Amino acid sequence: MTDYLAVNRASWDERAPAHAASPDYQVERLLADPARLSEVVRFDLPRLGDLTGVRGVHLQCHIGTDTLSLARLGATMTGLDLSGASLAQARRIAAAAQTPIEYVEADVYRAAQVLGTNGFDLVFTGIGALCWLPSVVRWAQTVAALLRPGGRLFIREGHPALWAINENRPDGLLVPDLPYFETAEPLVWDEGGTYVSTDVTFTQNLTHSWNHGLGEIFTALTGAGLRVTMLIEHDSVPWEALPGRMVRGDDREWRLTERRERLPLSYTLQAVKIN
Template sequence: MNDDWLRRNRENWDDRVPVHAASDFYDLAGFRAGADTLRPFEIDELGDVTGRSLLHLQCHMGQDTLSWARRGARVTGLDFSAPAVETARGLAADIGLADRARFVVADVHDAAEALGGERFDIVYTGIGALVWLPDVERWARVAASSVAEGGMLYLAEFHPFTEVLGDEGTAVVRDYFFTEGERFDHPHSYTGDGELAHTAQVQWHHTLGEIVTALARAGLVIELLNEHDYTLWARFPHLEQTPGRPGYRHPAGRPRVPLMFSIRARRPA
């Protein structure tokens, strides 16, 4: 894989920002009005964050970051896209949280340097973040280095098993253990609207075992690993929204596979 993957991905994500900011999918107006973008299992598994310092790696436009701030955390969001960080700062000001939220432009691999070696009670990340990184062990070392003693890393992500099921989600169509970076060219983002000028992007697949092992090798102690039966969008055509329940799920009576997962890992005091 060419070493220009980072530039290509940054250009692609810079283009996505105005598209996402105007989309119904991100609904920034609803967020300004008080909507919470966190998943219920994240709130349950991470617990009370009041007064705690929280670093959100690969934060995009900062809605999840600011949702934690609304719950009482002192938050720092970091993203490699300057337009995304500019949007996040504007959101923080709009909802009156600029004094409890800061946003930094930096590649995730440079987080320690960009933040002056600061450590946090909670390092939070995920929801589509890891596929953009070629080396999950390097990511784990960087993320763990920002966790304070006695603090925790919390990761919520799309389940890698979904990648073997193809577009229909009804049969195994590809190797779960493929490791090569893949280049894609898509004229649209996943919100389905708006044209992107920079369509090239590079993604990597990381197995659940690789992710857990990388965190353990980085010196963190795994406290929980949960798999979840719903996701944030209609990943497969048969997934349904259930009234009163979040996300998209397999229909009743149909065999289920995990669609998201979450990990909480702690740095020993």
């Protein structure tokens, strides 16, 4: 298998400045209002609870808007990402917000090695992250290694049923043409553009990704010594995942225009480290 880390890092490095400048990430609005939270964090605010005094790490933090939001809720945050260009934007945003956040450049699977073990009260993973990892078992083991006993994982992610839909079918049908379960080999994509509004033209367009079934995620976490305490499936996502077939609500979440009960689009999961 081609070095997926190098391939994906090149794509993220090129896109990070465009993401930070795009109105979809709302960086300027986030900086203008010290009480403002990212849309991803705000969506799960009732489920996150009080973060005052919590030591947290945000895995695959990208440009750090969710990381900053968690810090604004009272957590002492560390962000980790494989993209140096993404972290440069994250550090700039945190500095402009006058919020101390430590950012570390590393692959997710090296997180416990570079950050230490059993030291975090919270591991947070935002939406659109797990698909870049080849093994959900290794991810769960990493989460468990980072958490102190009693610490919790909190993740909102695109639903694997959504990731299995081929959005480019000419007939427009919502059909699971792509893998739902984790596969040994990645899905290889060579596509320009990105998921936010931007006029930038990109040249690093090759990426490798994997899907992970909901049962596989659950089993990986329990096998790593975590107890799942919450699993909520949602009919919405924070980006137009199926272009032309979705409508944006007042909460800025995207849902299917027709018969939205057909397909789960995202989920929120919480798990606690047992010992």
